[in-house]
Amino acid sequence: MYAEDEGLLHEGISDDPQIFTAILKSARDDAERATKRIANLFTAMRNGGAYGNDDIAWFNGGLFTIIDVPPLVADDLAALRDAAQKLDWRAIDPTIFGTLFERGLDPSARAPLGAHYTDVETIAKLIRPLIVEPLAAEWEAAKSLLIKAQGKGPRSAPHKAAMTAFQGYLERLKSFRVLDPACGSGNFLYLSMHALKDLEHAAQVDAELLGFGRQIGIETGPANILGLEINEYAAELARVTVWIGDIQWSQRNGQSIARNPILRTLDGIQHRDALMNADGSETEWPTADVIVGNPPFLGDKKMRGELGAEYTERLRKLYAGKVPGGADLVCYWFHKAREQILCGQAQRSGLVSTNSIRGGANRKVLDAIAEHLVIFNAWGDEDWINDGAAVRVSLVAFAATVPEGGAWLNGHQVGRINPDLTATATTENSLDLTKAARLLLNAGCAFIGGMKKGIRNLVWVLAPWVFVAITFKEWILVLDG
Known part of the structure; x- marks a missing residue:
């Protein structure tokens, strides 16, 4: 249709x-x-x-x-x-395919996949710092050479330097790759592709206005995106989302669409498990400039019931010593994204998780990220609607170094973002509560207070007062004697 x-x-x-x-x-x-x-x-x-x-x-x-x-x-x-x-x-808005996918799933299949829809505004909070802002800064640097070369002859050194910078930037965009290792129906990939096409189009318009001629066509497109998805139907929907999104963008911006075939092959979106191969080995992710996505929300306690005891045991054994055994499923994606950056297979990453990643066993993956990398952009506690239920989520972007724009938490510039997604005014570790340790002076003399959690705890709360009352009564009897 x-x-x-x-x-x-x-x-x-x-x-x-x-x-x-x-x-x-x-x-x-x-x-x-x-x-x-x-x-x-x-x-x-x-x-x-x-x-x-x-x-x-x-x-x-x-x-x-x-x-x-x-x-x-x-x-x-x-x-x-x-x-x-x-x-x-x-x-048609291709982002609705995520809703079609989730609503079309059998209820018994929805939970194991951790299927959920990511709205456009949430995705933009990660795409801007991961893709748009760094690449826009690269264009501003190249554009300055074009401005300096205005009015100079095509054989002049400034003009040659400007053309080299311009063509280099276009090639940079053409070869830029975005990976979503839990791509679902493709919303992150679709909007990432749009961002790249918008950047290329803006650069071409700038270059033409500065007198450097018009380029033929837009080179960025479906080839720029890569995805992994365990559900075959979702992987196919992701391809359709990208195809329609690419055609719509071209039609709206006066660009010719692809022909022979109209739909370019999207082998980069693969139907496979992002964490573990069938033989029990760890899955390899393709090389990409940026890793984005919304991995499945599935708590530690639900993993065994939803994924199966055998799969859960194999997964935890495979990642033992890397991801804590009590961590939620989403933490495995954070760990693998960290590994991709450390080994040079990615530059930056930004993922969505429930806000429980800020503490407990989950936070250990953020501790590991902060040990060798930098959390440079985050939203610690955002609203989320998942299958009609209110959920709180965290969005976390990290890289090897802080970008030129500095670190940003909840939309405000800060000096440093800590693993619990709090911030300090400077890059120092001061006020980083994740570094807090037990006080040795309290050993043996400090204890946990009473907690109102039931009859047993009520007994523990009342016991000291009963003891005091009995003791007081004994002293009265002694004095009366």
Whole structure:
């Protein structure tokens, strides 16, 4: 329906561009006829070729490699006809696919995957410091050379230096890679790709206004993004999200879309476990400039029940000494992102977790990150709606060094961000409560106070007072004697 309304289905001009709608109209309530005709249309889209009197554009990119139209009934056909006729699918927002994915999951499957939808505003809080701001700063440095070279001849040293900087920046964007190792239906990847395309477009406009000519086309696109996803359906939705997002951006910005095929192959989005291979070995992540994502929210106590005892034991054994045994599932992604940066396989990372990562066993992964890397941007306690329930989340971005813009916590510039996502005014360790230790002077003379947690604890709270009362009564008797 999107391809039809966007005018992509036909190769060249057609008397009737609404070919999919026509199939649904002519089939009426005949599900078998509709299924056969839709399968024939998908075959033409896979290979490029004729469907009746119409020449169909070559789409594939992997989407139609397997053609398996699901069973349809009359009510399905009626719903499809209404949707095709009454809605303008050019305006579809690809970020809703996350909601479609989560709502389409069987309730028994939703929890093991830790499936949840990430809203655009939350994603932007990580994409800005991880992708937009660093690359925009690189362009400002290159742009300064273009400004200096204005009015100089093409053979002059300043002009050559400016062109080298300009072309180098475009090549930098073209080769930039963003990895989401728990990509779900692809919202992080879709918005990361948009950010890269916006940066390239802005640089080209600046260069043209400064007299350095117009470049042909936008090079950034689906090839810039990489993803890992354990659910096959979600991985396919992620590819569709990126494809539609790429076409929409091109149409809105006056850029030509890809042809032959229209859908570029997205082998970079892989259907596999991001933590452990089938043979029990640790999964390798592809090299990327930036790692982003929203790994599954699954607490330590629920892992065994939701993932299975056998898988959970193998996972904890594999990462023993690296991720605490009592840590939530999300912590494994933080650990692996840290390892990728330390070994030079990534420059920066930003991940979403529940706010429990700030303490207990979970915080040990942030302690390890802060030991060799720097947490340079974070949101410690943000609102989140997950399956109708209110959740509090933390967003954490870290790298080998603090970027030029400094460290930012909850939207405010700070000197240093501590592993518990508090901050100090300077880069010193002062007021870092994660460094607090037990006082030796209190050993043997300080004890935990009473806690109102039930009858047993109530007894412990009242016992000293009962003892005092009995002792006081004994002293009265002694004095009376």
